[in-house]
Amino acid sequence: MSLLVAFEISMLLTTVCAVLLAGWLLWQGKKQPAMPALAGFAGMMALWCAGHIAILQQWHAPGIMLVLANPLMPMFFLHFAVQFVGFGRQHSRLLRYWPRLKWPLYGLTLLLILLSWYGHGGTVVATAGFAGFFVFTGIGWLNLAYTVLLGVAAHLVLYLGWLRHSGNKRRSIVAMFLAGGWGLLLATSFIFPSLGLAWYPYPMLLLPSYLLLLVYGVVRYQLLAINAFANKALLWLGMLLLVLALMALVSAMLGQFGMQALAAVPASQLWLYSVLLLLLSALCYQPLAALARRLIYPGVQLSDTLLAHWREQLLQADSWPALAQQASELLSVQLRQQVRVQLPQASSADSDSGLRLVCQRDGSGWHYQLSGWHDVTPGYRLQGDVFAALLQSNCRILEQSLKLADAERKRLDQQHLVELGALSAAMAHELRNPLNIISMASASTSADTRQHIQQQLKRADRLIADLLSYAGQLQLHCTEVPLKALVQSVIQQQDWQGVQCELAIDEALNLHADSYRLQQVLVNLLDNALAFCRNQAAATIRLEASGNAAAVILRVHNNGPAIPQSQQADLFQPFVSKRAGGSGLGLAIVRRIASAHGASVRHRDDLGWPVSFELVFPHSGAVVAANLQDTH
Structure with missing residues (x-):
């Protein structure tokens, strides 16, 4: 593979990755307000790489125009940086002045791009094995200087955000700085021909990694879903490198085993076939895995959405009977037949007929047992096992919650006794003595007055009794x-x-x-x-x-x-x-x-x-x- 082809493939990969990332970031913009600006950055990188591809394909005019649109890339990144750093902070000066500066800056950027187009800010020259490569001329250097200035401003905003924020947002900013340093190292080779250096831009071959690292550094601490995707991507990348190494070894040894026809196949073709086979395997893995589950476990309808629904419903139970009832209803609906769930603290009928899920605790922890499931299909049994494991986890959570609630209730009861016990004793002593004097004094009054006084005294005595009953310590004799x-x-x-x-x-x-x-x-x-x-x-x-x-x-x-x-x-x-x-x-x-x-x-x-x-x-x-x- 020639270096020219390698450069074109690198630009093509960067373009495709940038377009896909731009679309994904726009979709995530519903949840993260700063993401659309980062999507604009990715889109401009796709156009910038497309400009280099156009130049390689001898479409010089559109290619030069796309490359000279370069200032929009750091402009979008500056927009993203301000939103990312200042979003959610009402007293941020960046948020206060940015709405006034944003559109004038975009206008200035577009004006400079137009001037670069009409002022012939770039041309194409032959250098370092390229029939044509972009170089800056005239006003194009102002275009480059403005691009650098916007990039410096964006990273200054990130630095201010690093000083202000903490936690995951600060970690994201550090990741962006590291990715930015890597991108600066890769982009340095882009201006070699403009400086009169006939050096091949080897660092630009790694340009796809810059965009991926930058976006991943931004979102890995903000969007948890991207981490699962990155985990799978690293796994498949490791498998790809392993396959490439294995095919290199096989191609070197084929001649030793008399397979001259295979040994004559170029190594690049073997690698290409291996990569295509691996990609095909990756595309077919999920459908084939789903088909295998349907064949081995017919009737199974497990999904992440269903598991999340089960977990949410079980977490709502605040007592053992409620948890047992909720679990029974959920599993019965899923299996379309009655399933009784038994927990140690929730009573249940003693019948042994039908499907039962028993969850109990011993010295080593919580365990579950499926009783009466010997005649169900493997698919139903799998669903029962998955649900039982989830219920077992919820039993541990509820057990801890009830312990904490009981401890809090005892603490509040103790505080209640301390505060009201003294108050009630004092009131009983202070109020009942004068009430007794009033009762004795009423004996010399008329019958109607005495009856009225005695009624009110009984009412006062009842109020005191209520207070003593509420404040005093309860001794039950059941x-x-x-x-x-x-x-x-x-x-x-x-x-x-x-x-x-x-x-x-x-x-x-x-x-x-x-x-x-x-x-x-x-x-x-x-x-x-x-x-x-x-x-x-x-x-x-x-x-x-x-x-x-x-x-x-x-x-x-x-x-x-x-x-x-x-x-x-x-x-x-x-x-x-x-x-x-x-x-x-x-x-x-x-x-x-x-x-x-x-x-x-x-x-x-x-x-x-x-x-x-x-x-x-x-x-x-x-x-x-x-x-x-x-x-x-």
């Missing part, structure tokens, strides 16, 4: 509590004043809880409901409970006015009263007692009632009846 009997005793203590009460709790339903604290919960919820229902037509409060293998669910409904959406976020916050005469601690006490039992409480408006409060007590010796009976 036993098996017949839930219906407990609820009935609480109902009998309330002043219903015409409000209808409905009860739907089975006689056989027991709850492992502290009966006194559970009564506090019911009293607070009923007091709250009665306060809003008494003035309603056909006022009704309904208490119902159900149980399963995982939990006992207790609900208190009422048909009072619905709670506005703006108030729902603060329902369980302390000292936020939603009714006249309330302490603002009723629902906060309910939540605290529920949390002490390991239960949860929440407000719901999707159960057919304007207002519903739902408590979910985790399974702990609950006895579940087959059906619920309604009692009015």
Whole structure:
């Protein structure tokens, strides 16, 4: 291969790479605002190399014009550098003045290019084995000086950015400086003929590497996808060099084995055939791999998009039952048949029939087991294994999240006790003494006045009791509590004043809880409901409970006015009263007692009632009846 052909191939490769990179960078411009300017830089490099190819093909006039358009290349790079360094910084002076300078600079650049064209700023001469090579003449030297000046300005902007930024952006700037030094070294040989030096421009043969290194240095820290592409590119480049070395060795040894016909084939042709074969293999690898997967694992529909969807959905689960349910739904939809997922902390039916995915933890970590999968196709089994590995990873993540949440809850509880314990004790001492004096003093007043005073004293005593209940440390004494009997005793203590009460709790339903604290919960919820229902037509409060293998669910409904959406976020916050005469601690006490039992409480408006409060007590010796009976 002659040096002339090598130069033409190098320019052609640079042109093709620059065009492809320009298109890709324009597409990435939707995500990175500085990328379109870098795409312009790549496009101008493609035109500059195309100008050299045109000169080699004896198209001197268009070739000279393309080469003299060289100043647009550093102009685009300066534009990119300003955006890359200043983007996202509102107080940047570069961003402040750049909009005023940008278009005048582009205009000046285009004007100089036009002057270079009309002033014959370049010509073609024969030198160093070239029948024609570009050299600067006359105003062309001003064109070159302006090009260098723009390049210096762009790198000065990058230096200022290096001083200001840190992290990946600073690393990108360093990579651009290194690539720029490499490009300067390669471009130096371009002006040899213009300086009267008849030297072959060997460095220009490596010009394709400059553009690739520059763009990769810019985007590798900004766009993670390019790193995966670079990883594959280096792999195929290594394979290409290995094939070339192997073919050189084979061609040298063919004559020793009597293969004279093959030995007579030029080494350049063997290399070309090998390169074409390798490129063909690279193009066919993905389709053939997909075909092989379809043949070996029929029905498999795994993709990066599907795996990302699985991962996103599993990460949304914030408890073991939620994770088990979410995983079961995702895998069942994918396989189009029911798959039950069992986790240690999430209860599940004990049936051994059907497909099951069991994920459990032992001393060495998390492990999974596919049960009942012996009759499924290899494709379904592969999908099950991939999903199980992903679920195993999510189990580790959820385990750590729950540990952190538990530690934070304990810290907040401790802080809560310290802050409010002292406050509640002080208030009980300071308030109850004067209240007792007022009570004794009211004995000498009239009957109506004494009754009014006693009612207000009872209210004050209730407020103090609520504060002590919320602030004090909870000591639970849990036993098996017949839930219906407990609820009935609480109902009998309330002043219903015409409000209808409905009860739907089975006689056989027991709850492992502290009966006194559970009564506090019911009293607070009923007091709250009665306060809003008494003035309603056909006022009704309904208490119902159900149980399963995982939990006992207790609900208190009422048909009072619905709670506005703006108030729902603060329902369980302390000292936020939603009714006249309330302490603002009723629902906060309910939540605290529920949390002490390991239960949860929440407000719901999707159960057919304007207002519903739902408590979910985790399974702990609950006895579940087959059906619920309604009692009015």
